[in-house]
Amino acid sequence: MYRMKKAALILFLIACCINSTFGQNYELVWSDEFNADTIDTRNWNFEIGNGTGGWGNNELEYYTKRPENVCIKDSVLVITALKENYNGFGYTSARLQTRNKAFWKYGRIEMRAKLPKGRGIWPAFWLMPQYQTYGTNYWPDNGEIDIMEYVGYNPNVVYGTVHTNKNNGSNGVSSSITYYGVENNFHLFAIEWTPTDITFYVDSYKYGIYQRLDRDWQYWPFDKEFYIVLNMAVGGNWGGAEGIDDSIFPQTFQIDYIRVYQLADENISHEDPGENYYSVSPNPCSDFLKLSILNPVVQNPKVSVFNLGGVMVIPPLVCTNAVTEFDFSLMKAGIYIMHLENKAMTKNIKVIKN
Structure with missing residues (x-):
């Protein structure tokens, strides 16, 4: 081709x-x-x-x-x-x-x-x-x-x-x-x-x-x-x-x-930012979880969420706002991995759904 x-x-x-x-x-x-x-x-x-x-x-x-x-x-x-x-x-x-x-x-x-x-x-x-x-x-x-x-x-x-x-x-x-x-x-x-x-x-x-x-x-x-x-x-x-x-x-x-x-x-430096660079709340969550960007290092990340079985439950989303809300209301209780990635870093965050 x-x-x-x-x-x-x-x-x-x-x-x-x-x-x-x-x-x-x-x-x-x-x-x-x-x-x-x-x-x-x-x-x-x-x-x-x-x-x-x-x-x-x-x-x-x-x-x-x-x-x-x-x-x-x-x-x-x-x-x-x-x-x-x-x-x-x-x-x-x-x-x-x-x-x-x-x-x-x-x-x-x-x-x-x-x-x-x-x-x-x-x-x-x-x-x-x-x-x-x-x-x-x-x-x-x-x-x-x-x-x-x-x-x-x-x-x-x-x-x-x-x-x-x-x-x-x-x-x-x-x-x-x-x-x-x-x-x-x-x-x-x-x-x-x-x-x-x-x-x-x-x-x-x-x-x-x-x-x-x-x-x-x-x-x-x-x-x-x-x-x-x-x-x-x-x-x-x-x-x-x-x-x-x-x-x-x-x-x-x-x-x-x-x-x-x-x-x-x-590729990129893959700096592992500390928690002062971002926040997720509430964690554990019941219905909705907010991701807040606190430092330019993690600006505009592409975010996806996986369950522990490896299935992507929230497809990749580029978060251009300082605060982005994710809907967990239909997900089963358990542990999930939120994966953040941009040109400066990559980060995985453990999220608990009640």
């Missing part, structure tokens, strides 16, 4: 640091667990239509933001490709991205997902540059990282690719792995991106690496911020190379979560 997991997460949050199972000391800096009823537009933008030249790939779908094409169901983001006539096109699907809302330089970026199947389907999880820094063309001069691509006519083969000024389009530098079951079960698709290389994974299996090798921006534009794109194309130069089997529709691309981790020295 041009609930054990939540219990584990909450244990890491309580520890205030995610000690990596990936071999390094990574910290969670952003995630969407898709636990809300609707897609969080503070995180995601919808791309609508068929772009220019079928999004540059001669794709045949029309992207919409209708619930028929993209919705959250049972804490899973579901992108659905349909065979239907819509705005002059024969197929519909969805494409979302985080440009101007969430973008990063370096780290581990991962998606847990179950892939669609069938000839003509082309789902992807990829990164595009937040800024135009190099060359005269946004693409390919500023790069593209395809964390996961899958073409339905070649089942069980997952691809990871980078595109640069020197290697792009059908000449992108690509790796692949044959991995059975990606259409039937959820699996983890990830990269680990450092100043010197980009490594591709399915679950714990490393299957490709792209290295900088002291080359210039024409080979390595990957020292700037990139944002996430999620989509499922129909047809196109690659996805439709062997035609489209119309009998397969509808098809779903199901995303359980997306998470971004970074090393502390790549």
